[in-house]
Amino acid sequence: METLTRLEQVIAERKAASPDASYVAKLNAAGIEKIAQKLGEEAVETVIAALSGSREEVVGEAADLIFHLLVLLQARRITLGEVMAELDRREGTSGIEEKASRSE
Numbered sequence: 001m002e003t004l005t006r007l008e009q010v011i012a013e014r015k016a017a018s019p020d021a022s023y024v025a026k027l028n029a030a031g032i033e034k035i036a037q038k039l040g041e042e043a044v045e046t047v048i049a050a051l052s053g054s055r056e057e058v059v060g061e062a063a064d065l066i067f068h069l070l071v072l073l074q075a076r077r078i079t080l081g082e083v084m085a086e087l088d089r090r091e092g093t094s095g096i097e098e099k100a101s102r103s104e
């Protein structure tokens with residue numbers, strides 16, 4: 001958790017850097033569509049690694065996926081704290097109940 005909070009902070013700081021020197025700044029300069037596209041690509045790569053890759057490949061793709069998710073959340077001005085609060089809210093509720101409450 002500490003790692004994610006630290007990375008969220010780094011991403012916030014790097015947004016203002018030069019796109020030539022920072023991947024985070026480059027993605028933000030390209031816009032939300034590009035960030036969403038990258039997140040989708042990383043999700044697909046994670047799925048492929050899960051089905052046919054090595055353990056190391058799954059770990060690497062999962063790290064790419066989480067990193068790009070944090071970039072996307074920040075681009076939408078959503079904090080990790082908000083997502084954690086939503087997960088906390090769901091704690092203790094079964095997945096089946098949770099699905100039913102969302103479709104009401």
Ligand SMILES: N=c1c2ncn([C@@H]3O[C@H](COP(=O)(O)OP(=O)(O)OP(=O)(O)O)[C@@H](O)[C@H]3O)c2ncn1[C@@H]1O[C@H](COP(=O)(O)O)[C@@H](O)[C@H]1O
Pocket residue numbers: 007010011014021022023024025063064067
């Ligand atoms: N955790 C990451 C991280 N994970 C993945 N990536 C980058 O995400 C990209 C994804 O891989 P791809 O092969 O899809 O990338 P690509 O072909 O270069 O991407 P495109 O040209 O398609 O945009 C690579 O360029 C990786 O370097 C990351 N880039 C940055 N970070 C963290 O963000 C911090 C700030 O980075 P900068 O903004 O570059 O200073 C770093 O110190 C790290 O802690």
